[in-house]
Amino acid sequence: MKTIRMHYRIYDSIVAYAKEHLPEEACGLVAGTEIDGKIEVKKIYYLENKDHATDHFTLDPKDQMEAIKDMRKEGLKPLGNWHSHPESPSRPSVEDIKLAYDSKASYMILSLMAENPVLNSFHIEDGQYEKEDLRIFSDEYYF
Amino acid sequence: MTITVAGEKKEYKDGLTLPELIELENVETPEYVTVSINDEFVLTENRDTTVLNEGDSVEFLYFMGGGC
Numbered sequence: 001m002k003t004i005r006m007h008y009r010i011y012d013s014i015v016a017y018a019k020e021h022l023p024e025e026a027c028g029l030v031a032g033t034e035i036d037g038k039i040e041v042k043k044i045y046y047l048e049n050k051d052h053a054t055d056h057f058t059l060d061p062k063d064q065m066e067a068i069k070d071m072r073k074e075g076l077k078p079l080g081n082w083h084s085h086p087e088s089p090s091r092p093s094v095e096d097i098k099l100a101y102d103s104k105a106s107y108m109i110l111s112l113m114a115e116n117p118v119l120n121s122f123h124i125e126d127g128q129y130e131k132e133d134l135r136i137f138s139d140e141y142y143f
Numbered sequence: 144m145t146i147t148v149a150g151e152k153k154e155y156k157d158g159l160t161l162p163e164l165i166e167l168e169n170v171e172t173p174e175y176v177t178v179s180i181n182d183e184f185v186l187t188e189n190r191d192t193t194v195l196n197e198g199d200s201v202e203f204l205y206f207m208g209g210g211c
Contacts, residue, residue, distance in 0.1 A: 025211060051208075058208035061177040061184065068202055069182065072150050085211040095210030101172040102205040 003133040004032075004079070004106060004121055006041040011136050015117045017046050018084035018110050025049055027057040027083035029067045030108060031076040042076055049083075056095070057083045080106035080121075090118040092129045100124035106132055144197040161185065161193040164201065175206040 018026040029045040045067040050058040059081065071078055080102075085093075090111035092100070100107055103125035111118045121132040135143060144157050148168060155164070161180075165173050178185045179202045185193055195201070 027207075029207075055211045056208065057210075061204050061206075064177075064204045064207065065179050065182065065184075065202065068204070077150070081207045083209060088211045093210045099206065099208050099210075101175040103171060105205070107209075 001130070001133050002039065002106065002121075002123060003135065004039045004041060005135045005137055005142075008136050008138045010041055010044055011119060014044055014082065014110060014119065015112075017044075018112060018117075021049075021084070022086055022112065023054045024052055025054065025057040025084050025086060026110075027059060027081065029059070029064065029081050030079045030106065031067070031071045031074075032079045033075075034077055034079075039079065041079065043071070043074070044082065045070075054086055078105075080108060082108035082110065084110045084112055087113050089113060090120040092122055092124055097124055097127055097129060100129075108134070144195075146195055146198065147200040149202060155195070157197075159195045160191075161195065162191055164195060165203075168203070170203050172205075177204040177206070178202070179204065 027049050028047040030041055031043045032039060032041040047059050047063045050060050068078060090109045092107060106121045107124055108119060108121045121134040122129045123132055145152055145154055170176055180199050
């Protein structure tokens with residue numbers, strides 16, 4: 001199982017952005033580093049949800065390309081994408097699974113259905129999904 | 144020739160076509176992938192006839208979307 005670490009400040013910024021965009025689904029790309037098998041999220045790209053919908057999201061390839069260019073410039077690796085589920089759990093929906101074409105990507109889903117947000121990361125391949133080991137850390141608490 | 148594929152420099156034969164690169168790179172579900180070469184999107188109608196050149200930088204952009 002893939003272990004991915006994310007600093008809590010990055011997590012907080014995703015939650016804040018997604019809440020600002022309610023009731024629509026918010027989305028974007030996830031970039032980071034992979035050194036000796038250790039994966040860490042370093043930057044989140046907040047991209048427009050072309051669907052502007054409460055129950056769908058689509059990224060614009062032009063926005064993706066700009067983000068990828070920025071990642072290459074900063075020496076970061078594309079790790080996957082993220083999107084919010086305003087009113088459903090933090091797990092891939094049938095549509096999420098169907099549209100997950102890149103098995104090397106991590107698919108992060110932030111649920112805002114309850115008072116406390118929940119973020120999980122998933123590997124999706126051949127119509128199946130598996131939860132990844134996403135660890136939110138701070139300067140005082142690293143594991 | 145040397146080309147950059149998804150940020151990584153690689154050696155390939157001269158005259159490599161885009162469909163050949165897609166196969167060699169094991170791109171999954173290529174029908175759902177948008178290809179850019181040197182920051183320009185490759186139009187669908189040009190995809191099969193595009194030939195790569197020394198120094199080209201290629202990115203594969205997967206369709207990304209979903210529901211809830």
